[in-house]
Amino acid sequence: MNVTIDKYAYATIDPSCGELVEFQALDADVSESCVASEVVASPGPLQLMKGVYLHLCEHHLGGERPLVRVRTHSDAPPGSGLGSSSTMVVALVAAFAEYLSLPFGEYEIAQLAYQIERNDLGLSGGKQDQYAAAFGGFNFMEFYAEDRVIVNPLRIKDWIWAELESSLVLYFTGVSRASAKIIDEQSRNIKEGRSDSLDAMHRLKVEATQMKESLLRGDLGRFAEVMQSGWQAKKQSASSITNPMIDEIEELAFANGARAAKVSGAGGGGFMMFVCDPADRLRLVRALSGAGGTVYDTHFTHHGASSWKLG
Known part of the structure; x- marks a missing residue:
């Protein structure tokens, strides 16, 4: 189960000013210009841009490199x-797709993004993020063999939407981490037949359904219980998902009104998410703000990826 928030990724494409293909990661202050035939998706801040460019050129433009x-x-x-x-x-x-007038819908965009990131570039991870970004809003996602995916939009009542948004606190620990290493450990544990890791994965699958049901009913007390149970299960899937820093922040949060906690993504650092009573939100935010990280003000969004052309 997934919901999108108002933090965005931006991509702008226009004709090159010269005879070269140009790639610029503006937030990383990294750029590169090269002859079209020499574009290679090597690791680094420009890897994703080059990977998308190369895949679309090869599979949708007949090898042409604009x-x-x-x-x-x-x-x-x-x-x-x-x-x-x-x-x-x-x-x-x-x-x-907008620039080249390619007829892609949400499923095609998400699946292409997955293929490029996981298969072409060999980056470890799942596929819910791609579908969440493409579709937007609250979704319950089902993943099957042979890349079959069903995205079920959830009709969340306005008061439930508002109450949950008021109950969630998003906190950046200030520590970035390499998710691939954690995901590789999870995969290795499963392949080696580690029963605790496999049991944790099964619990997470069941709890996704339980979380959906509690949210549709507006039972946010049960929602918090399921989320906390899921976090405990997730920690069993790999040793590097939590660490002393995360444990200390979690303990601080629970001492200041948190009812559930979770590390977003693979774990190990990055963002932590907490559920609290809206009346305890300010106390929790103040406590976390003094812990060295940053509390992010966020809101849920209804829409996923959108694109447009300038005249």
């Missing part, structure tokens, strides 16, 4: 656990 300038930036810091990398790939695919 001379373009690609610029990106993101509201979320890298390694944050908010799905910033996958969201950026979705933004790039949507921007290129």
Whole structure:
């Protein structure tokens, strides 16, 4: 189960000023210009841009490589656990589809983003982030074999939407982490037959359904219980998901009104999310603000990736 928030990834594409293809990661202050035939998706801040460019050129433009300038930036810091990398790939695919007049819908954009990030570039991870960014809003997602995905939009009543938004606190620990290492450990535990890791995964699957049901009913007390149970299960899937810093922040939060906690994304750092009674929100925010990180003011959004052309 997933919901999008008002933190965005941005991609701008326009014709190159010269005879080169230009890539610019504006927030990282990194840029590169090269001959179109020499574009290679090597690791680094420009890897995602180049990966999307190369995939679309090869599979949708018959090998043609247009001379373009690609610029990106993101509201979320890298390694944050908010799905910033996958969201950026979705933004790039949507921007290129608009620029090249390719007839992609949400499913096509999400699946392409997944293929580019996971298969072409070999970056470890799942696929819920791509579908969340493409569709937007509250969604219950089902993943099956052979890349079959069903995204079920949830009709959340306005008062439930407002109450949950008022109950959530998003806190950036200030520590970025490499999600691939944690995901690789989870995968390795499953392949090696670690029963505790496999049991944790099964619990998380069941709790996704329980969380959906409690949210649709507006039972936010049960929602918090399920979220906390899911966090305990998640910590069993890999040893590096939590650490002393995360444990200390969690303890501080519970001493100041938190009813549930969770580390976003793979874990190990990045953002932590807490559920509290809205009346305890200010106390919790003040406590977390004194812990060295940053509390982010966020709101849920109804819409996913969008693109447009300037005349």
